[in-house]
Amino acid sequence: MEATKVIEFERPQMDVGSSCVASAWARVPDVPTSDEKVQLKKKIADLLKEKQAVLVAHYYVDSDLQDLAEETGGCVSDSLEMARFGRDHAAKTLVVAGVKFMGETAKILSPEKTILMPDLDATCSLDLGCDPVEFAAFCDAHPDRTVVVYANTSAAVKARADWMVTSSVGLDIVAHLHALGKKILWAPDKHLGSYIQMQTGADMLLWQGSCLVHDEFKGIELEILKESHPAAKILVHPESPAAVVALADVVGSTSQLINAARSMDAQEFIVATDNGILHKMQMAAPNKKFIVAPTAGNSATCKSCAHCPWMAMNGLRNLLQVLETGENQIQVDPDIGRKAKLSIDRMLDFAAARKTNVKASGDMAQDGKLFSGIGPA
Numbered sequence: 504m505e506a507t508k509v510i511e512f513e514r515p516q517m518d519v520g521s522s523c524v525a526s527a528w529a530r531v532p533d534v535p536t537s538d539e540k541v542q543l544k545k546k547i548a549d550l551l552k553e554k555q556a557v558l559v560a561h562y563y564v565d566s567d568l569q570d571l572a573e574e575t576g577g578c579v580s581d582s583l584e585m586a587r588f589g590r591d592h593a594a595k596t597l598v599v600a601g602v603k604f605m606g607e608t609a610k611i612l613s614p615e616k617t618i619l620m621p622d623l624d625a626t627c628s629l630d631l632g633c634d635p636v637e638f639a640a641f642c643d644a645h646p647d648r649t650v651v652v653y654a655n656t657s658a659a660v661k662a663r664a665d666w667m668v669t670s671s672v673g674l675d676i677v678a679h680l681h682a683l684g685k686k687i688l689w690a691p692d693k694h695l696g697s698y699i700q701m702q703t704g705a706d707m708l709l710w711q712g713s714c715l716v717h718d719e720f721k722g723i724e725l726e727i728l729k730e731s732h733p734a735a736k737i738l739v740h741p742e743s744p745a746a747v748v749a750l751a752d753v754v755g756s757t758s759q760l761i762n763a764a765r766s767m768d769a770q771e772f773i774v775a776t777d778n779g780i781l782h783k784m785q786m787a788a789p790n791k792k793f794i795v796a797p798t799a800g801n802s803a804t805c806k807s808c809a810h811c812p813w814m815a816m817n818g819l820r821n822l823l824q825v826l827e828t829g830e831n832q833i834q835v836d837p838d839i840g841r842k843a844k845l846s847i848d849r850m851l852d853f854a855a856a857r858k859t860n861v862k863a864s865g866d867m868a869q870d871g872k873l874f875s876g877i878g879p880a
């Protein structure tokens with residue numbers, strides 16, 4: 504029988520203003536031998552070609568899947584680029600190696616495509632901690648606020664939002680809304696929300712969810728580690744607690760952290776995000792050294808040990824199986840999908856306008872005019 508592990512995570516109770524400990528589970532993947540890996544990769548590459556499918560993988564999944572995605576013409580990226588790549592690619596089938604909300608986002612953007620995932624039970628503590636019904640009630644209680652949700656949410660939560668954002672563009676979008684005088688209702692990650700609030704000065708009401716991987720990084724242990732590596736630069740994803748963010752040399756999305764690892768003039772880096780990212784960092788800067796930031800403990804005392812248990816559910820075996828059988832198709836209710844697409848498209852339009860037309864000037868009034876045609880905000 505397949506092994507599973509129980510995972511505890513903080514679940515916000517917004518109606519009573521506190522959190523409780525909830526539990527979920529994840530399958531523990533069976534790691535193939537080196538010889539099996541070679542055979543599995545060959546079969547998967549052949550099937551991707553035969554079925555005119557493309558593999559889209561997140562930076563946090565197993566390094567074999569990341570390599571395979573790139574070797575077969577797919578992509579490895581953060582969730583913003585995964586969404587764009589999947590939408591714009593001509594393939595009729597997308598195989599998304601990541602967690603469920605990423606597959607849903609792909610389906611929402613490309614309802615005509617078949618979206619497969621190695622394991623449909625690969626979820627996320629942020630998604631689990633933001634129930635759509637409770638979230639709708641929270642929004643209804645604050646009708647004066649523009650609703651901005653992070654990508655790590657269900658399709659139903661995105662359908663209730665005005666904007667969806669990823670960590671690479673969230674700060675700019677909230678800055679834009681703030682410049683337009685909007686008050687924000689933000690969900691679900693409290694740490695990312697606090698960071699954006701601090702950077703922009705926006706009026707933000709925060710849902711109290713957290714990522715169980717990033718929530719485990721500890722400021723005090725990080726300070727101690729830094730003492731023994733004084734020349735190291737600290738790279739932090741903003742889903743981490745404020746005490747960890749405060750020690751960062753660079754705060755950014757996964758892509759931004761990889762770019763920093765490549766371009767910064769340092770030989771050593773301490774990295775506070777899922778350790779799956781080290782594969783890409785090491786490829787981007789082969790001569791540099793990367794150290795995972797300290798978590799609360801090891802093994803039994805650590806909830807995640809810097810690796811997402813749900814990202815880890817993506818493996819070569821189940822990837823091959825879904826390609827062979829067509830199992831594990833992502834489905835999204837069409838009505839929910841249509842509503843959710845509005846909030847995702849606003850972000851993609853904003854990101855495209857920023858990339859192609861102009862760079863945000865830093866003058867909020869000016870940038871507000873620039874993007875004022877996008878969305879209801």
Ligand code: SF4
Pocket residue numbers: 563602626627628629655714715716717777811812813814
């Ligand atoms: S790393 Fe955190 S935010 Fe990402 S999928 Fe896992 S639990 Fe969710």
